[in-house]
Amino acid sequence: MLLQQLINGITLGSTYALIALGYTMVYGIIALINFAHGEIFMAGAFAGLFMVTVLKINIFLSLILSMVFCMIMGVVIERIAYRPLRKSSRLSALISAIGVSIFLSTLALMVFGADAKGFPDNTIPLIQIKLGPAEISSLQLLILGISAFLMMALEFIVRKTKIGKAMRATSQDYHTASLMGVNVNRVISVTFALGSSLAAAGGVLVGILYNSVSFNMGLMAGLKAFAAAVLGGIGSIPGAMFGGIFLGVAEVMGVAAGYSSYRDAIAFAILVLVLLIKPTGLFGQKIQKKV
Amino acid sequence: MSLLRMEDVSIRFGGLLAVYNVNLSVQPGEIHSLIGPNGAGKSTIFNLITGIYKPSEGHIYFDEKRIEGKKPYHIAALGIARTFQNIHLFNDLTVLDNVLIGAHTSGKWDLTGSLLKFTPWVRSDERKLKFLAMESLEAMELTDKTNELAKNLPYGEQRRLEIARALAVKPKLLLLDEPAAGMNPHEKQVLMEMVKIIRGKGITIFLVEHDMKFVMGISDQIAVLDYGVKIAEGLSEEIRTNPKVIEAYLGKGAVH
Amino acid sequence: MVEMMQNLIDQIDPYTLQILMNIGIAIIMALGLNLITGVTGQLSLGHAAFMSIGAFTSAILSIHYNLPFSLNLLVAGLTAAFIGALIGFPILRLTGDYLAIATLGFAEILKVIFLNLNITNKALGLSVPPPNTDIPMPFVIFFVALVTIIFMSFIHNSRFGRSLMAIREDEIAAEAMGINATRYKLQAFAVGSFLAGVGGGLYAHVIAYINPSDFGFMKSIDILNMVVLGGLGSIPGAILGASVLASAPEFLRFMQQYRMLVYGALLVFLMVFRPNGLLGGVNFTRLVLKIIGKNKPARAAK
Ligand SMILES: Nc1ncnc2c1ncn2[C@@H]1O[C@H](COP(=O)(O)OP(=O)(O)OP(=O)(O)O)[C@@H](O)[C@H]1O
Ligand SMILES: [Mg+2]
Numbered sequence: 001m002l003l004q005q006l007i008n009g010i011t012l013g014s015t016y017a018l019i020a021l022g023y024t025m026v027y028g029i030i031a032l033i034n035f036a037h038g039e040i041f042m043a044g045a046f047a048g049l050f051m052v053t054v055l056k057i058n059i060f061l062s063l064i065l066s067m068v069f070c071m072i073m074g075v076v077i078e079r080i081a082y083r084p085l086r087k088s089s090r091l092s093a094l095i096s097a098i099g100v101s102i103f104l105s106t107l108a109l110m111v112f113g114a115d116a117k118g119f120p121d122n123t124i125p126l127i128q129i130k131l132g133p134a135e136i137s138s139l140q141l142l143i144l145g146i147s148a149f150l151m152m153a154l155e156f157i158v159r160k161t162k163i164g165k166a167m168r169a170t171s172q173d174y175h176t177a178s179l180m181g182v183n184v185n186r187v188i189s190v191t192f193a194l195g196s197s198l199a200a201a202g203g204v205l206v207g208i209l210y211n212s213v214s215f216n217m218g219l220m221a222g223l224k225a226f227a228a229a230v231l232g233g234i235g236s237i238p239g240a241m242f243g244g245i246f247l248g249v250a251e252v253m254g255v256a257a258g259y260s261s262y263r264d265a266i267a268f269a270i271l272v273l274v275l276l277i278k279p280t281g282l283f284g285q286k287i288q289k290k291v
Numbered sequence: 292m293s294l295l296r297m298e299d300v301s302i303r304f305g306g307l308l309a310v311y312n313v314n315l316s317v318q319p320g321e322i323h324s325l326i327g328p329n330g331a332g333k334s335t336i337f338n339l340i341t342g343i344y345k346p347s348e349g350h351i352y353f354d355e356k357r358i359e360g361k362k363p364y365h366i367a368a369l370g371i372a373r374t375f376q377n378i379h380l381f382n383d384l385t386v387l388d389n390v391l392i393g394a395h396t397s398g399k400w401d402l403t404g405s406l407l408k409f410t411p412w413v414r415s416d417e418r419k420l421k422f423l424a425m426e427s428l429e430a431m432e433l434t435d436k437t438n439e440l441a442k443n444l445p446y447g448e449q450r451r452l453e454i455a456r457a458l459a460v461k462p463k464l465l466l467l468d469e470p471a472a473g474m475n476p477h478e479k480q481v482l483m484e485m486v487k488i489i490r491g492k493g494i495t496i497f498l499v500e501h502d503m504k505f506v507m508g509i510s511d512q513i514a515v516l517d518y519g520v521k522i523a524e525g526l527s528e529e530i531r532t533n534p535k536v537i538e539a540y541l542g543k544g545a546v547h
Numbered sequence: 548m549v550e551m552m553q554n555l556i557d558q559i560d561p562y563t564l565q566i567l568m569n570i571g572i573a574i575i576m577a578l579g580l581n582l583i584t585g586v587t588g589q590l591s592l593g594h595a596a597f598m599s600i601g602a603f604t605s606a607i608l609s610i611h612y613n614l615p616f617s618l619n620l621l622v623a624g625l626t627a628a629f630i631g632a633l634i635g636f637p638i639l640r641l642t643g644d645y646l647a648i649a650t651l652g653f654a655e656i657l658k659v660i661f662l663n664l665n666i667t668n669k670a671l672g673l674s675v676p677p678p679n680t681d682i683p684m685p686f687v688i689f690f691v692a693l694v695t696i697i698f699m700s701f702i703h704n705s706r707f708g709r710s711l712m713a714i715r716e717d718e719i720a721a722e723a724m725g726i727n728a729t730r731y732k733l734q735a736f737a738v739g740s741f742l743a744g745v746g747g748g749l750y751a752h753v754i755a756y757i758n759p760s761d762f763g764f765m766k767s768i769d770i771l772n773m774v775v776l777g778g779l780g781s782i783p784g785a786i787l788g789a790s791v792l793a794s795a796p797e798f799l800r801f802m803q804q805y806r807m808l809v810y811g812a813l814l815v816f817l818m819v820f821r822p823n824g825l826l827g828g829v830n831f832t833r834l835v836l837k838i839i840g841k842n843k844p845a846r847a848a849k
Contacts, residue, residue, distance in 0.1 A: 033644060081815045088822035090644075091590065095775050098768055099814025106807040219764065223655070230648055265659035268652040275649045276637050341723055367725035379723075381716035384709075391706075392713045396725035398706045402734050405705040406698065413705075420706065460724060 004134040005256045006249060011140045011209070013248020014147035018202035019225030020232070020240040021154060022074075022195025028171040028235035029191050031090065035097040036077060037199055038222015039104035044070045044200025045207040045217065046108060049117055059123050063146070063204050067197035074196025075189050083185075101218070108215035116214035123208055143205045150201055151241055154194060158237060163190055171235060220264060224251075227271040233281030242282065246270075292355070294319045294464055294495050295340065295371075300349030300359075301519075302339060309335045311519040312349070317464070317512075322486070322496045324506045326530075327516035328539060333499040334376050336516070337466050340497075341373050342366045353464070368396045372462035374453040376469045376499070382442035386433060386452055389441050390424035393459030397423055423459050431455040431485060447478045451485075458489065465489065467498045471505050483509055507531070515539065549681045556683050564685055566794050568753050571688035572746050573793035577773040577785040578699050579742030584771070585780035586708065587735040588715025589639065590647040593654030594743055594770045599762035600627040600657070601744025602751040603667050606675040609752070616680035616687065620748045627744025628737045635736035639729060642718075654767060661759035672758030675751045688749055695742060699782050702738075711735050715780070776817060778824030787826060 019041050026034045047069045051062035081100050085093040127138040158164040163186075170177040170187045178184045206221065207213040228247045232239025247267045254266040274281060293316035302310045310332040317323045325333050338344045340351060342363040351359040358366055372393075381389050398420050404413045428434045431451040436444060441452060450470055457465055467486070471479045479502065486509055490496055500506050506513060506527075513530045515523040517539040523530060530536055556564065580594045605623035608614055614622070638649040661667045680687065702708040713721035714728050722728055751757045773792045777784030796806060817825070 027644075031644070033647070081819070084819045085822055088818075089779075091584075091775060091779065092818045092822035094590075095772060096815045096818040098772070099811045099816075099818065101811070102807055102814065103811030106811060110805075110808070223651070223764065226648070227652065230645075234644075261663050262659055265656045268655045272638075272649055272652040272656070275641060275645055275652070279641055279645050343719065343723075362727070363719075363722040364725050364727045367723055373723055375720065375723075379717050379720040381713050381720065383716060384712055388709055388712070392709050392721070392726070393724050395706065395710060395713075400705070401707050401710075402702075402738065405702040405707045408701040408705060416706070456724065 001133070003132065005252050007131070007134055007136050007140060009249030009252035010245055011143050011248070012252060013228075013245035014144055015202045015206045015209070015244075016221070016225045016228045016248050017241045017244025018147055018150065018198045018205070019221060020228040020244045021151070021237060022199045023226050023229040024232070024234055024237060024240040025167075025191050025195045027229070029167065029174070029188060030082070030086070030093075032082065032093050032097065033226065034082075034195075035094065035222070036081075036100035036104060037195065038218035038220075038225070039101045039108075040070050040074055040077075040196045040218075041199040041203040041206075041221055041225075042108060042213075042215065042218035043073060043104060044196075044203030045213045046112060046203075047200065048204035049119060049207060049213050052119060052123060053117075059208075063201060066204050067200045070196040070200035070203075071193040074192040074199075078188060078192040083188075101222075105215050105218060112213075112215060114215065116212040116217075118211040118213070119208050139208065143209060146201065146205065150198055154198065155237065157194065163187070167191060224264075224267045227267045230271060230281055231274050233283035236281070236283040239281055239283035292319075293317060293352075294354065295497065296352040297336075297340075298350045298352070300336075300339060300346045300351060302335060302344055303347045309519050310339065310346075313516070313519075313521050315514055315521065315524075317495060317497050319463075319495050320490070320493065321511040322490055322498060322509050324498045324500060324510040324513045325516060326500065326503075326506055326513060331516040332519040333516055334468055335519075337373060337468055337497075337499065340366075340466065341371060367460055370461070370463035371466065372457035372460035372464075373466035374450070374457050374468055374470060376472070378449050378453060380441040380449060380452060380456070382440070384441060385438050386428070386441055386444070387424060387437040389452060389456050390427050390459045391420055393427065393456035394420040394423040394461075396460060423461065427455040427458040430458055430489065432481075447474045450474065451482070454485075454489075458494075462494060464495045464497060467496065467500075469500055470498070471500055471502050479505055549683075552683050552686050556685055566797050568685050568688050569793045570790050571685075571692040572749050572753065573770075573773060573789035574692045574786050575695050575742055575746040575749070576770050577777075577789040578695050578782065579739040579746065580770050581774045581780065581782070581785040582699065582702070582711070582735050582742075583739040585774050585785065586703070586715065587711040587732055589732055589736070590643065591650040591736075591739075591767075592647045592764070592771065593650035593652075593657075593767050594739070595762040595764075595766035596650075596654035596657045597627040597631055597740040597743035598747035598750065598766070598770075599661060599757075599759060600630055600740075601747025602757050602762070603661065603673070603747075603759075604744070605748030606673045606751045606757055607666060609676050609678065610673070613679055616678040616752075619679065620691070620745050623748035624741040624744040627747065628741035631740025631743075632733060632737045635733050635740075639732045639736060651764065651767075654762075655764065658759050658763055661762075667759060670759070672756060672761075673751075675755050675757060677755075678752045684749075684753060688753070691745060691749065696782065696786065703782065707731075707734075712780070772814060776814075776824055778826040781824070781826050784824055784826040788824070791825075 022037050023034060026032060044066050047066040048062045051057040051065055052059055077100055081096045082093055085096055124139050124142060128135045158167060166182045166187050169182055170184055224247060225244065228243035229240045231246060232243030247270065250270055251263060251266050255263055295317040297313055297315040300310060300313045301308065325336065327333055339346050342361050345360045350357055353369060353371060381392060398416050400413050400416050407413050428437065431454055433448065433452060433455055436448065444452060454470060471482055474482060483505060486496060510527060513525065513527060514521055515530060515536050522535045522539060523533045576598060580591060583589050583591050601623040604626045605619055608619045608622060634653050638646060641649055662670050667673060678684065710726045710731050713726055714731060718728050773788035774785050776792060777788030
């Protein structure tokens, strides 16, 4: 029973982690809470749905195309709504992000309507696999596999490639990096591209998992993923992965323990507790301000 | 009896001993200077005195009361005011508001005072603050700038505004962290006179400054810090000829 | 007197009156948040939570106890202020975005709690009886809004207000001047929450039906937008922002479902072209004095 909940929790949590990574990377580099990120997740889900149901494209190809679509979308949003505000107050950029978020969810409402849509039943053949006392479905395995693969790919890009090094340098110290000849604009674009594509993958996977895609799915998922990013220590990539999975498990366990009506509060209660006990998150570093 | 006394004060930042076993005492009424190469720990000592940092070891006494580890606002209320090396003005407020905030500890009406704004008590409180503020601006010759925004002042005037704001605290001890930095020779000369006048009013001054002419020109006592350690202390002449001091500066090629 | 007011109100068409009442409540809400975020510089993303505390307190008082409406509003405001201080005490140690997230978290938790309480009628919400007062509601709202505006302008030019601004501008320097930043932040938070509570009480009685879900994240963002749109820290700015955004949905009504689309795009557009808000950087005292031909601000003349 516990094992079953753990499997369900980790599956849900890995999708939170995929979204949380985008928040954490963007925050690490330009210190912006990208409130539109949840809507990119939603757009990814719709893009995947559209390709599977209307264009009849294979689900794996759809997943990749949806990631590409959101990648472009993320870069364009940064160009239009955030870049002109880079020198303004942080609050202005935050409001702009909120504007984008409202715009995108309303657009989705107009294009796809208010009802939740589902993926066709046969999108992924459902097989239950026995795992001792618990069961894991082919879908859950797939979600776990894809999430793990994407996170490893991200880790590889950040650790091993040239652009990844530039990203790390920029998040350490924006000004020094630009003085050292790092093309900061490019780094920021790549960050948005990577983060958005992960959110898109999260969107498609969640859409299939719950068999539901709707215009307002971005808000709550985005807020929770953000909570996950903060929980792990914002700016920290392993932190976001851990935070996502931790919140997913906590939420599933909470519901299993009979607190289903408090479901949405669980993530936030954990978030607030962590902030109060260790404001920089579990993996964040404490920086003493020099005067 | 000293006004300020540091006893075996040390502070560690991670692996770095920024200040190590420093003993120092500032006598009432004097201008006491603290010099030393970049990164010696001078500003850190100011931050320790004003409660921004807590010493890892040692004690700090002000008026014979222990103050280490007390909150900055508490220490300000006891009568220690300061300026900052990298200017910390209230940028988007006017010059007058900046000094009025400096006079904060002399007022007493808070939230309720806002409600009772037009009552005689609150008005007399405000008048008192206003008087203090204008007095400080006069001392630093900034009265014609009252309504400018702090951020629009030229650099030298921003430094003077920092001092004016600190004066409005009505301090017994005034800490000045590189007040002449970035000023031209004429401005420095004017500032020197102003600092002497402030001391003349009975305010004790503890000064960090890189400009040796400035330091030698006004100090009663000079202490020298190198790598967090006090290496010398004495009168201008003694310091100028002290071989340890010469080595600390010349050894790094940092002559000022 | 009461009759006169009623006559006056009868002459205005109900639709316009509704918009005016919305604006009045929005002004109260926006000025409260402006004190926290605009004046003191502490970003809150959970202001609607304090509005909901006021709204439910006021509604429950109206349902169960027949208090005079003025007393009812006062209790609603104080309850919100009390809970605001209680929450503020631990979280105001946090700075910047961390504080913002913590306020957001608390607001979401509170919403879920309200959705589960019997006294708030869970997810069904409450029907609110008419307020216990002879004075017509629009007048009550305008009066409270007016008092709020006056009180806020008092705060701006007082030792208290200056301390808050000092904290916003530079907390380290403020503390070095003897300002206990934590205490002042807490007071600002409590006053802002009080106004949110009063605004919530008014809202509950105007709309006559409240539901915890009405006070979610988007509501907090709506209020924040009012403050930012007008220009952070500016009273006329908050009033303008509240008036524009509280009436915008009505003016944009002809666009129907495009409304929110335009709203979102407008926010981005405004931030890109006027990042400090519509009235950001405009000094009103100076502007007025320039217009009437005096150069010295009034404060210097006192
Ligand atoms: N908050 C802090 N965290 C870590 N290291 C610090 C901190 N504050 C100061 N230091 C370090 O302590 C040492 C002393 O710094 P401090 O600013 O006191 O030097 P200073 O004598 O004022 O130098 P300058 O003349 O350049 O102003 C430096 O190596 C500095 O990097
Ligand atoms: Mg220094």
